[in-house]
Amino acid sequence: MSITILKGTVISAPALGKLEVVEHGFLVAEDGRVSGVFPVLPDRFAGAPVEDFGDALILQSLADLHLHAPQYPILGFGMDLPLLDWLNTYTFPNEARFADLEYAREIYRQLARELIENGTTRVCMFSSLHRQATLILMEELERAGVTGYVGKVNMDRNGIPALQETTGESMSETLLWLEACQDFRYVKPILTPRFTPSCTNELMEFLGKLGMERNLPVQSHLSENEKEIQWVKELHPDCTQYWETYAKYGLWNDRTLMAHCVWSDRRERQAMKDAGVTVVHCADSNQNLCSGTAPVRVMLDEGLQVALGSDMAGGAQLNLFDVTAAAIRASKARRIQDGWETGFLTVAEGWYLGTSAGAAFFGAEPGFSPGNSLHALVLDDHSLPGPLTPAERLERCLYRRQKQPILAVWSEGRKVFEVK
Amino acid sequence: MSITILKGTVISAPALGKLEVVEHGFLVAEDGRVSGVFPVLPDRFAGAPVEDFGDALILQSLADLHLHAPQYPILGFGMDLPLLDWLNTYTFPNEARFADLEYAREIYRQLARELIENGTTRVCMFSSLHRQATLILMEELERAGVTGYVGKVNMDRNGIPALQETTGESMSETLLWLEACQDFRYVKPILTPRFTPSCTNELMEFLGKLGMERNLPVQSHLSENEKEIQWVKELHPDCTQYWETYAKYGLWNDRTLMAHCVWSDRRERQAMKDAGVTVVHCADSNQNLCSGTAPVRVMLDEGLQVALGSDMAGGAQLNLFDVTAAAIRASKARRIQDGWETGFLTVAEGWYLGTSAGAAFFGAEPGFSPGNSLHALVLDDHSLPGPLTPAERLERCLYRRQKQPILAVWSEGRKVFEVK
Numbered sequence: 001m002s003i004t005i006l007k008g009t010v011i012s013a014p015a016l017g018k019l020e021v022v023e024h025g026f027l028v029a030e031d032g033r034v035s036g037v038f039p040v041l042p043d044r045f046a047g048a049p050v051e052d053f054g055d056a057l058i059l060q061s062l063a064d065l066h067l068h069a070p071q072y073p074i075l076g077f078g079m080d081l082p083l084l085d086w087l088n089t090y091t092f093p094n095e096a097r098f099a100d101l102e103y104a105r106e107i108y109r110q111l112a113r114e115l116i117e118n119g120t121t122r123v124c125m126f127s128s129l130h131r132q133a134t135l136i137l138m139e140e141l142e143r144a145g146v147t148g149y150v151g152k153v154n155m156d157r158n159g160i161p162a163l164q165e166t167t168g169e170s171m172s173e174t175l176l177w178l179e180a181c182q183d184f185r186y187v188k189p190i191l192t193p194r195f196t197p198s199c200t201n202e203l204m205e206f207l208g209k210l211g212m213e214r215n216l217p218v219q220s221h222l223s224e225n226e227k228e229i230q231w232v233k234e235l236h237p238d239c240t241q242y243w244e245t246y247a248k249y250g251l252w253n254d255r256t257l258m259a260h261c262v263w264s265d266r267r268e269r270q271a272m273k274d275a276g277v278t279v280v281h282c283a284d285s286n287q288n289l290c291s292g293t294a295p296v297r298v299m300l301d302e303g304l305q306v307a308l309g310s311d312m313a314g315g316a317q318l319n320l321f322d323v324t325a326a327a328i329r330a331s332k333a334r335r336i337q338d339g340w341e342t343g344f345l346t347v348a349e350g351w352y353l354g355t356s357a358g359a360a361f362f363g364a365e366p367g368f369s370p371g372n373s374l375h376a377l378v379l380d381d382h383s384l385p386g387p388l389t390p391a392e393r394l395e396r397c398l399y400r401r402q403k404q405p406i407l408a409v410w411s412e413g414r415k416v417f418e419v420k
Numbered sequence: 421m422s423i424t425i426l427k428g429t430v431i432s433a434p435a436l437g438k439l440e441v442v443e444h445g446f447l448v449a450e451d452g453r454v455s456g457v458f459p460v461l462p463d464r465f466a467g468a469p470v471e472d473f474g475d476a477l478i479l480q481s482l483a484d485l486h487l488h489a490p491q492y493p494i495l496g497f498g499m500d501l502p503l504l505d506w507l508n509t510y511t512f513p514n515e516a517r518f519a520d521l522e523y524a525r526e527i528y529r530q531l532a533r534e535l536i537e538n539g540t541t542r543v544c545m546f547s548s549l550h551r552q553a554t555l556i557l558m559e560e561l562e563r564a565g566v567t568g569y570v571g572k573v574n575m576d577r578n579g580i581p582a583l584q585e586t587t588g589e590s591m592s593e594t595l596l597w598l599e600a601c602q603d604f605r606y607v608k609p610i611l612t613p614r615f616t617p618s619c620t621n622e623l624m625e626f627l628g629k630l631g632m633e634r635n636l637p638v639q640s641h642l643s644e645n646e647k648e649i650q651w652v653k654e655l656h657p658d659c660t661q662y663w664e665t666y667a668k669y670g671l672w673n674d675r676t677l678m679a680h681c682v683w684s685d686r687r688e689r690q691a692m693k694d695a696g697v698t699v700v701h702c703a704d705s706n707q708n709l710c711s712g713t714a715p716v717r718v719m720l721d722e723g724l725q726v727a728l729g730s731d732m733a734g735g736a737q738l739n740l741f742d743v744t745a746a747a748i749r750a751s752k753a754r755r756i757q758d759g760w761e762t763g764f765l766t767v768a769e770g771w772y773l774g775t776s777a778g779a780a781f782f783g784a785e786p787g788f789s790p791g792n793s794l795h796a797l798v799l800d801d802h803s804l805p806g807p808l809t810p811a812e813r814l815e816r817c818l819y820r821r822q823k824q825p826i827l828a829v830w831s832e833g834r835k836v837f838e839v840k
Binding site: 072073075076077078079080107110284287288290292293316317318319322325328329330332333335336337340344346347384385388392393395396397398399400401403404 | 492493495496497498499500527530704707708710712713736737738739742745748749750752753755756757760764766767804805808812813815816817818819820821823824
């Protein structure tokens, strides 16, 4: 049996809005699964090697539940354009480049490394429609130590000539891709209809059936922008609301992720709650593209499951510390917009969303619960002035840029990054 | 005569919304003053040493026109509290510590270094009420190469026991401080009534007269938060609007900076425009403290002078790249709040505000105009994927964290930072 013992100031998010702190504590994992966090090392671990990080913070690593891998090369620019112009100017032409497998290899290798260095160990990710590039993405994530779900995108309408499949191609490529996915251990497939306007009804029906037959999770976009919602209404006049276009094909259940949900009203939110759909809040993207500000505080009050996504490259930030801070700030923008009648996300709540809430989609219990596979990082803030409480230090690390704050990362029990 | 020649991709902001790009260009300064930006090195500089930064970006350095130096130790946390609680819990108690000069020296040295390393070479800064700590701050800024204005804070009411002066003390300490300021070359004094609720009428009158007699600039806060505005109304029932409490004492002219102006309506904005007052927009702070979202896009349309401030530590970010991105994002939040009826800040506009607009308060012409003293930085983004246009690269550097993007910095003609 292999034992991992990390010593430092351990902070975890055991519940929404709650931080659990053990100063000079020991985070222990056996065979990659958390045994517990202890203020004093239990006798049964005496003699086992301890990795002592002094006063550094030991935290859960982060989960990014919505991002577009092929948009990595366009991350951080083009933000002056509205959504549809941005898609046509930057996103689609760039995504089309992933027919080139050498390009895909180079970009995805760099992306996977950047994710791990920033402490993102779990993802739910859109690839492009290219089957082979998607497999390369999965290989590179697995090699770097990123775990989670990746989806070959399905889009058989409303793309551009260089980026669209026929319905038949989309189906057969999806089946071939799923077959090839069996070789991966840590990165699994997720069905990924790009969004309703990108998929014919025939394709949606196929994907819904496939998902049910093979028990596959699903990710897509929902109610991001008012024009998009209007478009969906025109495409599906039989549906009262956007979410129904997924539900009617069986793409709406407790293994479904819906990104954005900026404009989801009470009825649509209730449908998510009833089905157990997880909302992926992408605050930075929604602000950059002027889509709107999702009522995330209200969603939490209503008991919806909410996690965070960078939405690279509508979001301009890949680092989940930035993404979490963006969610907190956006909740305040929403509070202002609501005339101070709604609350905002506290730091502890934001941190929960970026860690435990995202990990829940993969079956993890909140915080460093015993039995969870070890997903953790070590954060160094010694160059910043002190002394502060651990919670203040965590908050400051969310907001402040530092050169190399992350010293080491564990993903699914394995150490996958370390500053030498 | 000393000649500085920097070679790289030179980008400057010659006007609001405009970027001027000279690829593989030469930025030349003689005796610390800009001679010009040239696509080909003019003959008259032949033989002079060229610092060749390859493909790196050569940019104007940044100006932070509102920040509180003694809040450096509390930068980046406490953001869950509303303004007045935050002041009493964190700000005032921490500011009181600057009676300790050894503490002041240590903190201010670190602050000055961080400013320069992040490319902020011009500031208008609040110190605390402590005369000696203020002089230490000025020394440390001058030593590090930061230029601009620093103000000993005046506050003779509504502080806490550990952080308040009598009216007499405030006056005499201000006079002593001004005397001692004559020793500084690059850092100059600015009158700094904290804000109307902190200063008795007697003190305001004294400061107004002093400013006029000695031709001193003035900085303060205006219309940050609705409760504060109400409070000011109660304190000055003779004034219709907040700004009049400054104007009636002669603290309202074209050398006046007013931070925030979140709630300034058309009349108050007109008063700023008429007097030539500069608005310092502190987007991150306003969002963190839920103060509101300043109508910065409208202010620019109306022809007001607007520059940017980090407002450390209401703002959680000291880095002006972050602050500029925050202003752009906030303008989009405001657009959303306004039902998409107002515009947003483009990247080029944001960059102008962070550079040329701030520099204008110090008499500089926009961009790298000939005659300006050299304030510049070299920005490295080679580790990010390319190729991009120079403008796209600049935008990406605003949004993305990098480990050490700034390679070198010049301030008032002198090289003040360089990565070895």
